[in-house]
Amino acid sequence: MNTIEHPDITRMRRYGDLRNDPEFFGFDYFGDEIFFGEEVVEIDGDLVLQDNLQLYLEEVCGAKFYTA
Known part of the structure; x- marks a missing residue:
């Protein structure tokens, strides 16, 4: 099961507790470390x-990227 x-x-199991890292700022919308x-x-x-950013604009804002 x-x-x-x-x-x-x-994330903590994989990477440890990043909150104690002085270089750690936080997480972005997708959960990636900043x-x-x-x-x-x-x-x-x-x-x-x-x-x-491109992924965010496509998934959240509905933007479409293409070559003219």
Whole structure:
């Protein structure tokens, strides 16, 4: 039987408790770790790593990217 585990618990099991890392800033909308010095975008209160911006715009805002 599979058990359901909270994503924060899974993350701590995999990576340890990052909250004690002085470089750790928080988590972005997708649950990826944000460290001080990384570029983030705030959209309506959601923090998004710049690397995840296109995914956020597609999934949350319904944006479509294409080549003209």
